[in-house]
Amino acid sequence: MxxxxxxxxxxxxxxxxxxxxxxxxxxxxxxxxxxxxxxxRRRTIDRYDQPRGNILVGGKSVTGSKNTDEQLTYERTYTDGPLYAPVTGYASQTYGTTLIENAEDDILSGTDPLLAPLPLWDEITRSRQPGGNVATTVKDSMQRAAYAGLGGRRGAVAALEPSTGKILALVSTPSYDPERLSGTGSSVTDAWRQFNRARSQPMLNRAIRQTYPPGSTFKIVTAAAALDADVVEDPHAETDTPSPYVLPGTSTTLPNEARGCEYASLAEAIRVSCNTVMAHLGVDVGLDGMVKAARKFGFNDSGLRIPSGVARSNFDTDMSNDQLALSSIGQFNTTATPLQMAMVASAVANGGDLKYPYLVDRTTTRSGTTVHQNGPRPYHRAMSPRTATQLRQMMIDVVEQGTGSNAAIDGATVGGKTGTAQHGIDNSGTPYAWFISWAQAPNASRPAVAVAVVVEDAAAKRADISGGGSAAPIARAVMEAALRG
Structure with missing residues (x-):
């Protein structure tokens, strides 16, 4: 038994x-x-059982959370949602997260180990901390100036602090309200369908995710390459460029919109925007030299993050000389994001030293204790200090005596470059209006801001589109907001 x-x-x-x-x-x-x-569904339920941390602009929250008394308890809310959508992105219970809401999700949701009071605390206790906050580098006054300046037209603005790389404004229009995507149900799916079907593409972040032919604004890159390579030793000396200029290896002539470009100097070619001179100089620098120069400004970098990913700006690495000539004036396959062109202006303003752009200043716990602090990081030496000094004066001349007069600010030193980029089959599309610039306050030791503006309004009359007419006043408003502090 x-x-x-x-x-x-x-x-x-x-x-x-x-x-x-x-x-x-x-x-x-x-x-x-x-x-x-x-x-x-437990993980999803846990994710939304406490308020999400907030995204801050100038110390004030532009996001929030509301208690819905449903199974997925807390939904995301947004203050001035369309204004800040290109910065915050959306946090949706249905469609996930984008931009800062995505890149800093661990902090905002409270799952980042750095938020815990002790190492491995959350793993041992199987707990989650209150969502932390993300403080951005954006200035509210500059963001509003850019948004108002675009006025709902298709376009974008990017503004940087040249000495640090801080992104001071990041605007894309037309925009959308991310709060309409926050929850679940038919209203959210209807909003998603509406946004994605709209011809104006309001959810496209044109400032960092869309590339355009930069047109004549790219001539600053070509000028930097020519000066650094000693292809041009005296920017005020005549060049040997005829007008019109025949593209190498072809019978195609390249015209100028401006007058007085025949044998014009580099300085004059920048001031009045001569296609012929800059195309010729690009060919003289050569493909390898132009590719190297473009890369120093950030072109062809597919790994740029701010912390969200930025679309790769392109300068082809394999071209014939006629294609190189067109690429050197921002045409052919040359494309750039507005952020990239703000980086070009920033490099000139900062003496040739290009800082890595960043959008998040610091992350904190819910109570405000700093978890991580970002700061200036070197990106590339885009050009020599001597070349930067020469280009600064050329850009000043564009505003004071050339095509960029609409960007002038009383009492301030402003440098700029206009651009009107052709596109479409046989250049039949409405041109994109570009303006890049920087501004320095009186008695200041260095420029306060660098700006890039692009306007791509398909509803506008072709003759009314120009960088100096459409884009420069927007840049001026953003620069004025920056100088006011």
Whole structure:
């Protein structure tokens, strides 16, 4: 009898061990797999059971959370949603996250280990901290000036602090209200469908995710390449460029919109925007030299993050000389984001030293304790200090005596470059209006801001589109806001 009891006990013990091993297998070894199973809603429920941390502009929150008393308790809210959508992105219970809401999700959702009071605290206690906050580098006055200046037209503005790389404004219009995507249900899916079907593409972040032919604004890059390579030793000396200029290896002539470009100097070619001179100089620098110069400004960098990913600005690395000539004036396959062209202006303003652009100043706990602080980082030496000094004066002449007069600010030193980029089959599309610039306050030791503006309003009359007419006044308003502090 005792023998049978022992056997039964041993069998029960074996079953118990098997149960414990199975429980360990499920709870330890398969925990991550079960957590990630789409059928497991617990993680989603846990994610929304507390308010999300906030995104700050100038110390004030531009986001919030509201209690819905539903299973997914807290929904994201936005203050001035369309104004700040290109900065914040959206945090949707249905469609996920984008931009800062995505790049800083661990901080905002409270899952970042840096928020815990002790190392491994959350792993040991299986707990989650209150969502932390993300303080941006954006200045509210500059963001509003850019948004108002664009006035709902298709376009974008990017503004940088040249000495640090801080992004002071990042605007894309037409925009959208990210709060309409926050929750669940038919209203959210209807809004998603509406935004994505709109011809104006309001959810496209034109400032960092859309590239355009930069047109004549790219001539600043070509000028930097020519000066650094000593292709041009005296920017005020005549060049040997005829007008019109025949593209190398072809019978195609390149015209000028401006007058007086025949044998014009580099300085004059920048001031009145001569296509012929700049195309010729690009060919003289050569493909390798132009590619090297473009890369120093950030072109062809597919890894740029601010912390969200930025679309790659392109300068082809394999071209014939006629294609190189066109690329050197911002045409052919040359494309750039507005942020990239703000980086070009910033490099000139900062003596040739280009800083890495960044949008997040610091992250903090819910109570305000700093978790991580960002700061200036070197990106590239885009040109020599001597070349930067020469280009600064050329850009000043564009505003004071040339095509960029609409960007002038009383009492301030302003440098700029206009651009009207052709595109479409046989250049039949409405041109993109560009303006890049920088501004320095009286008695200041260095420029306060560098700006790039692009306007691509398909509803405008072709003759009314120009960098000096459409884009320069927007840049001026942003620069004025920067100089006011």
């Amino acid at each position: 005792i023998r049978y009891i022992r056997r039964a006990a041993a069998f029960c013990l074996l079953l118990l061990v098997a149960l414990l091993l199975n429980a360990a297998r499920i709870q330890v070894f398969q925990a991550d797999q079960l957590d990630d199973n789409p059928a497991n």
